[in-house]
Amino acid sequence: MFAKMLLTRKMTLPNGKIVVEMRSMTPLVILLLIGFGYGSIQITGFDLQVLINRIGQFFVIIQEMIPPTWAYIPQVWRPLLDTIKMSLLGSLLGAITALPLAMLAASNITKTKWVSSTVKFILSILRTLPTLVVALIATYIFGLGTLAGTVAIYLFTIAYIGKLLYEQIENANLDAYEAMHSMGLTTIQSFRYAVFPQILPNYLSTSLFCFEGNVRYAAILGYVGAGGIGLLLNESLGWRNYSNLGMILLMLVVVVYMIESISEYYRKKLT
Amino acid sequence: MNAIDKQYHLEPNRRFSQIITGLILIILFGWSVSAIQFEQLATNGLTIAKNILLGLVQPDVELLFNFTNGVPYLLIETMAIAFLGTIVGAILAIPLAFLSASNIVPKPVASIVRILLVFIRTIPAIVYGLMFIRVTGPGPFAGVLTMSLTSIGMLAKLYVDVIEDLDTSILESMESLGCTVMEKIRYGIFPQLSVLFLSIIIYRYDMNLRDAAVLGLVGAGGIGAPLIFAMNSYRWSEVGSILIGLVVLILIVEYISNKIRTKLVRG
Numbered sequence: 001m002f003a004k005m006l007l008t009r010k011m012t013l014p015n016g017k018i019v020v021e022m023r024s025m026t027p028l029v030i031l032l033l034i035g036f037g038y039g040s041i042q043i044t045g046f047d048l049q050v051l052i053n054r055i056g057q058f059f060v061i062i063q064e065m066i067p068p069t070w071a072y073i074p075q076v077w078r079p080l081l082d083t084i085k086m087s088l089l090g091s092l093l094g095a096i097t098a099l100p101l102a103m104l105a106a107s108n109i110t111k112t113k114w115v116s117s118t119v120k121f122i123l124s125i126l127r128t129l130p131t132l133v134v135a136l137i138a139t140y141i142f143g144l145g146t147l148a149g150t151v152a153i154y155l156f157t158i159a160y161i162g163k164l165l166y167e168q169i170e171n172a173n174l175d176a177y178e179a180m181h182s183m184g185l186t187t188i189q190s191f192r193y194a195v196f197p198q199i200l201p202n203y204l205s206t207s208l209f210c211f212e213g214n215v216r217y218a219a220i221l222g223y224v225g226a227g228g229i230g231l232l233l234n235e236s237l238g239w240r241n242y243s244n245l246g247m248i249l250l251m252l253v254v255v256v257y258m259i260e261s262i263s264e265y266y267r268k269k270l271t
Numbered sequence: 272m273n274a275i276d277k278q279y280h281l282e283p284n285r286r287f288s289q290i291i292t293g294l295i296l297i298i299l300f301g302w303s304v305s306a307i308q309f310e311q312l313a314t315n316g317l318t319i320a321k322n323i324l325l326g327l328v329q330p331d332v333e334l335l336f337n338f339t340n341g342v343p344y345l346l347i348e349t350m351a352i353a354f355l356g357t358i359v360g361a362i363l364a365i366p367l368a369f370l371s372a373s374n375i376v377p378k379p380v381a382s383i384v385r386i387l388l389v390f391i392r393t394i395p396a397i398v399y400g401l402m403f404i405r406v407t408g409p410g411p412f413a414g415v416l417t418m419s420l421t422s423i424g425m426l427a428k429l430y431v432d433v434i435e436d437l438d439t440s441i442l443e444s445m446e447s448l449g450c451t452v453m454e455k456i457r458y459g460i461f462p463q464l465s466v467l468f469l470s471i472i473i474y475r476y477d478m479n480l481r482d483a484a485v486l487g488l489v490g491a492g493g494i495g496a497p498l499i500f501a502m503n504s505y506r507w508s509e510v511g512s513i514l515i516g517l518v519v520l521i522l523i524v525e526y527i528s529n530k531i532r533t534k535l536v537r538g
Contacts, residue, residue, distance in 0.1 A: 037358060040351035044411035044492065051416070057406045085306035092300060128521040129514070132485045136502060137323060141316040145308045220395040223488065227306075230395075237401055245398070253393045260389075 065246030072247045076232065080251055082146055083228035084259075086221070087214035090150045094157025095207040101158060102165035103191060108174060120166070126159035131217045135226040146227030153214050153221075164206050168199045205270040208263040215259055219252055326507025327514065335512040342494075342516040349493040350520070352411050352486070353479040356418020361472045364423045368430030375434065392424030396482055400489040411492030418479050418486075425478075429471045437463060470535050473528045480524055484517055 011019045040046070104110050105119040135152035142148045172195050180190035222230020229248060236245040334341045369375055371384035399420050403413040442459045450458070487495020494517060501509040 033358075036354055040355040040415075043348055043351040044355055044415050046355060046412055046415055047407075050407055050412070054406045058402055061402050061405065082306045085303035088299060089303035089307065092296070092303070124522060124525075125518055128481070128518045128525070130481050130485045130517075132488065133498065133514070136499070140319045140323070140502075143316070146306050147308060150307060216393060216395075220397050223395075223397055233395070233398065237398070249394050249398070253390055256393045257389050 061242055064242035065249070067243065068246035068250050069243045070247065072244050073251070076229070076248055076251050079222070079229040079232050080255060083218045083222075083230075084215060084255070086146050086149045086228055087153055087211060087218040090153025090218075091157050091207065091211040091214050094154045095161050095203075095210070097154075098158045098161035098165055099203070101162045102169060105162065105166040106169035108170055109187065109191060109195070123159050123162045123166075126155055127163060129155075131156050132220065132224060135221045136224045139225050144225040144227075149218060149221040149226035149228055152226060153218060156217070157210050157214065160210050161203075161206055165199065165203060168202055169195060172198045201270045205267040208267055208270075212256075212260055212263050215256055219256075322505070322507045323510070326509075326511035328511070329508055330512035330515050331506075331508040332512070334509055335516060342512055345494040345497060345513070346516055346520050348411055349483045349517075350480065350524075352414040352418055352493050353476060353483040355415045356483070357422055357472060357476045357479050359415070359419035360422025361426055361468075361475070363419065364426035364430060365468075367423065368427040368434060371427065372431050372434040374437070374439075388424055388427050391420065392428065396421045396486065397489050400486050400491040404490060409490035409492075414483060414486045414491035414493055417491055418483055421482065422475055422479060426471060426475055429475075430468060433464060433467045433471070466535050470532045473532055473535075477521075477525055477528050480521060 011021060013019060101119055101123065105116050105123060107113070107116045110116045110119075131152050134155055135149055138148035138151045139145075142151060174195070176194035177190050180194050181187070185193070218228050218230075220230050220233070222228040222232070223234050225231070229252060232248055233245070236242070236248060336343070367384060367388065371381050371388060373381045375381075376384075396417055399417040400413060403416040403420075407413045407416065437460065441463070442455055445455050445459050483493045483495075484498075485495050487493045487497070488499055490496060494513060498510065498513045498517075501507075501513065
């Protein structure tokens with residue numbers, strides 16, 4: 001559509017044939033980006049002068065974080081483990097719940113159109129809600145604590161894995177599935193033996209990847225009172241106790257990096 | 272024994288590994304349930320859940336369509352924060368990505384930069400937000416800086432994968448033709464990377480939009496702050512209209528970005 005609006009260049013080849021060269025879209029894209037960029041600068045009040053003059057303040061906090069208070073470690077362990085437990089439980093339950101939902105959402109397994117589109121719609125709405133907002137709502141319903149955080153992670157995991165999974169199912173080869181169906185197996189049975197083995201490696205690796213991300217998300221959930229290490233984070237930020245904050249962040253980074261390396265190793269093996 | 276039975280008996284026995292995996296999962300499950308405190312269940316949880324749902328069904332229509340300081344303006348501000356943050360992050364991530372690609376720089380340099388990137392990626396956005404508020408004061412400007420810093424971590428990681436897959440035979444053939452370094456970069460490297468980088472940047476914009484909605488929690492601009500205020504004062508119809516606006520915006524942006532990305536990748 002846009003390509004037609006741009007000027008094209010006509011060239012006559014030696015044999016008299018006329019070739020039309022399409023102009024590149026790049027100048028238009030750059031123009032648009034500059035326009036959006038200018039608008040954004042106006043709206044957000046981005047000011048390079050302020051940034052250059054005051055960026056030192058940013059490093060003041062980092063300097064206060066070093067050295068971290070090593071004596072704080074024993075108090076960090078429990079919330080940190082809580083964070084991991086929250087994300088583990090949420091991811092595990094979410095991954096299990098996502099499977100039947102993905103089956104319902106896949107339009108080639110669920111032939112009833114309104115069912116599959118409704119499930120898809122619910123999944124995409126769950127996915128768009130920021131985890132922190134869901135956690136905040138959950139604290140109102142389930143009270144302050146780890147349960148609210150787990151619920152938030154659970155819902156996000158369902159939406160994330162559910163979406164990737166139903167796309168996988170829709171792209172899967174259904175020949176064996178149909179053959180089994182015609183032999184008289186039920187939908188669930190034929191799904192189990194014909195489609196499930198095809199999507200299993202991807203399902204597991206998506207779940208691992210989601211768990212990885214969830215640990216990172218879970219770390220901030222405590223900020224709204226949903227349990228885990230975020231509570232400590234909030235506390236040290238509030239008291240401006242930056243060397244404690246440094247310790248928390250250091251431990252968080254180490255643990256997340258370890259989980260990431262382990263899960264990356266298994267994901268490479270799976271694919 | 273017929274052929275089918277023979278083949279059937281050839282199937283490796285996986286029962287043992289399946290049982291082990293199941294046991295590990297059950298142990299992990301039991302271990303993680305120990306963190307959940309059920310006794311703190313709020314007693315009036317159900318009424319609040321009902322109120323939230325009612326708020327979502329009956330949103331504050333006036334707020335939803337008030338263009339001067341209602342939901343649309345807040346959404347545009349959130350989009351602007353995410354946009355500027357993504358652009359700045361995308362530019363800053365490029366040198367870092369090249370510095371951490373093991374086929375470009377020596378191994379020790381690459382691993383040091385990688386560790387730095389892990390730090391940048393893992394520290395929660397809220398912490399950055401509070402640090403930048405000290406630089407710029409509360410407002411969307413702090414949000415932009417936070418977004419750019421958090422984007423660097425993930426963008427650089429994804430860039431590196433692309434850079435390490437770079438087809439070097441093109442560069443060798445250009446070298447044999449006598450091209451200068453700049454020409455090699457312009458015609459050998461740039462065309463290979465630009466499309467994939469763009470696709471990564473658009474994907475990140477999607478994510479940043481979601482994160483920018485949260486930054487308001489610490490006063491770094493965007494739609495987060497009004498959302499939190501409305502929630503803390505139990506004005507559920509306001510919450511409903513903000514959430515509806517946010518979800519619709521994110522869905523639209525996601526749809527457009529998916530369209531652009533498939534077009535970019537397929538050429």
